Amino acid sequence: MNKTIAKVKNGIHGTIVIPGDKSVSHRSLMISALCDGQTVHVKNFLRSADCLSTLEAIRALGVTVKENEDNSLDITGVGLQGLQEPQTIVDAGDSGTLLRLMMGLLAAQPFLTTFTGDAALHKRPMGRVIKPLEMMGAKIVGRKDNTLLPITILPNEKKNFHGITYEMPVASAQVKSAILLAALTAGVEVKIIEPVPSRNHTECMMRAFGINVETNGNEVVFHPAERLQGPKTIEVPGDISSAAFWLVAGSIIPNSSIVLKNVGVNPSRTGILDVLRDMGADIVETNRYESGGEAIADIHVKSAKLHGTAFGKDIMPRLIDEIPIIAVAALFAEGETKITGAEELRVKETDRLHAIAEEFNKLAPAITELEDGLIIKGGLPLKNSEAFSYDDHRIAMALAIAGAAGEGVEISHPECVNISYPEFYDTLSNVQI
Numbered sequence: 001m002n003k004t005i006a007k008v009k010n011g012i013h014g015t016i017v018i019p020g021d022k023s024v025s026h027r028s029l030m031i032s033a034l035c036d037g038q039t040v041h042v043k044n045f046l047r048s049a050d051c052l053s054t055l056e057a058i059r060a061l062g063v064t065v066k067e068n069e070d071n072s073l074d075i076t077g078v079g080l081q082g083l084q085e086p087q088t089i090v091d092a093g094d095s096g097t098l099l100r101l102m103m104g105l106l107a108a109q110p111f112l113t114t115f116t117g118d119a120a121l122h123k124r125p126m127g128r129v130i131k132p133l134e135m136m137g138a139k140i141v142g143r144k145d146n147t148l149l150p151i152t153i154l155p156n157e158k159k160n161f162h163g164i165t166y167e168m169p170v171a172s173a174q175v176k177s178a179i180l181l182a183a184l185t186a187g188v189e190v191k192i193i194e195p196v197p198s199r200n201h202t203e204c205m206m207r208a209f210g211i212n213v214e215t216n217g218n219e220v221v222f223h224p225a226e227r228l229q230g231p232k233t234i235e236v237p238g239d240i241s242s243a244a245f246w247l248v249a250g251s252i253i254p255n256s257s258i259v260l261k262n263v264g265v266n267p268s269r270t271g272i273l274d275v276l277r278d279m280g281a282d283i284v285e286t287n288r289y290e291s292g293g294e295a296i297a298d299i300h301v302k303s304a305k306l307h308g309t310a311f312g313k314d315i316m317p318r319l320i321d322e323i324p325i326i327a328v329a330a331l332f333a334e335g336e337t338k339i340t341g342a343e344e345l346r347v348k349e350t351d352r353l354h355a356i357a358e359e360f361n362k363l364a365p366a367i368t369e370l371e372d373g374l375i376i377k378g379g380l381p382l383k384n385s386e387a388f389s390y391d392d393h394r395i396a397m398a399l400a401i402a403g404a405a406g407e408g409v410e411i412s413h414p415e416c417v418n419i420s421y422p423e424f425y426d427t428l429s430n431v432q433i
C-alpha cells in the first residue's frame with residue numbers, strides 16, 4: 001500500500017528523541033559478544049530491522065542477549081575464542097554493515113559460516129572485504145568469483161593469520177571495521193590506510209573495551225589484545241543519519257522550530273551539519289557531552305532561507321548516507337547545488353544517484369544525474385506525484401520530507417523505513433501542529 005504524505009500547513013515544532021545509531025548498535029552487539037563472560041548493558045539500542053538481524057546473528061553464534069523493554073540489551077560475552085558454529089545459514093537481511101563486519105568477526109573462527117541476505121544485498125559488492133581478509137589468511141568463497149552473496153567462510157585457525165598493511169581503494173568504514181574485527185579475533189597487528197577517513201565507531205568502541213587502536217590522519221593501527229575488558233554500560237547515541245531528515249525538514253518547512261535530543265555528533269559523521277550551515281541553515285548544538293568516545297549533543301533547528309552549494313569526495317564519507325536528504329534541501333534552496341565524488345551511492349541498498357534523479361524529478365524536473373553525483377536546480381515549484389522508494393529506507397524518508405515541504409507525495413513501497421527508523425512516519429505526523 002502507498003503512503004500518503006500531505007503538505008505540512010503550519011511548520012514542524014517540538015522535541016524529537018532521535019533513535020539509536022545504527023552503526024553503533026551493530027558494533028555494540030559484535031564487540032560486547034567478545035568480552036570474557038562479562039555482561040554489557042547497551043542503552044538506546046536501535047530496534048530496527050537491520051540491527052535486529054544482527055541481534056539474531058549474534059545469538060546464532062551462541063551469545064546470550066537479553067532484550068529489555070526500555071530498548072536496552074544485556075549482552076553476555078563469550079570471550080575472544082568463544083563463538084560457536086551457527087547451526088543454519090546466517091541471514092543478513094538488507095544490511096551491508098551486518099554482513100561486512102561479521103565476515104571480519106568470523107574470518108578466523110574454527111567453524112563454517114554461510115551468509116545470505118535479501119535481493120538488494122545479493123547485488124552489493126563484497127570482494128572489497130573478502131580481498132583484505134584473504135590477504136590476512138581467511139578462506140572465503142562467494143558467488144561470481146568471490147564477490148557476491150551467498151558467501152561461505154571456511155573453518156580456519158588463528159595460526160594461519162598474519163598482520164597486513166592495507167591501503168583501501170575506497171573510503172569504507174565497513175571494510176575498515178571488517179579488517180579490525182578479523183585482527184581482534186585472530187590476534188594480529190594491522191595497519192589500514194584510508195583515502196579519506198571514514199566513520200570511526202569501531203575504533204572508538206574498541207578503545208572503550210581497552211584495545212589499543214591508534215589513529216593518525218588517514219592511518220589506523222590495531223594492536224592485538226589477549227582479552228576484552230568491556231565497560232559496564234554502552235550508551236548508543238541518537239543516529240545523526242536519522243536526525244538528518246529533521247534537520248532538513250526544520251530548515252525548509254517555513255515556521256518550524258524543532259529540538260533533536262541526544263544526537264551523535266562524532267566528527268566523522270557531521271558532514272551534514274557542515275553542508276547545511278554552508279547553505280545558510282540555522283542549527284545550534286547544546287548540552288554536548290561524551291560517552292564511550294562518542295560525542296553527543298542536542299540540536300536546535302529553525303527554518304531558514306537556504307542557498308545552493310557544492311561539495312565532493314573529501315567530505316563524502318562524513319555524510320555518505322545523507323545525500324538523498326541533502327538533495328531535498330537543495331531542491332528548496334536558491335540556486336544550484338553540485339554534488340560530486342559520490343559514486344559509492346551506486347552500490348548502496350539501491351543505486352541512490354539514479355533513484356534520486358528518477359523519483360525527485362517526478363516532483364520537479366530539477367535533477368541531472370552525473371556519473372559520480374548530482375546537479376540540483378533549487379527553487380522550482382513542486383507538484384504532488386506518486387514516487388517509488390526503490391525499497392530503500394533513505395529514499396523513502398527523503399521523498400516524505402520533500403512531499404511534506406512541497407505539495408505532498410504518494411510513496412510506493414514505503415515500509416522500508418523499518419530498516420533504520422521504524423517510527424519515522426509517526427514522528428512526522430506528531431511534529432505537525
Ligand SMILES: O=C(O)C1=C[C@@H](OP(=O)(O)O)[C@@H](O)[C@H](O)C1
Nearest residue numbers: 023097171172173174175320321
Ligand atoms: O560502517 C557502517 O556502519 C556504515 C558505513 C557506510 O558504508 P560504507 O562503509 O560502505 O561506506 C554507511 O553507508 C553505512 O550506512 C553504515
Ligand SMILES: C=C(OP(=O)(O)O)C(=O)O
Nearest residue numbers: 094095096097321348349
Ligand atoms: C547503506 C546503508 O546501510 P548498509 O550498508 O548497512 O546496508 C544505509 O543505512 O544507508
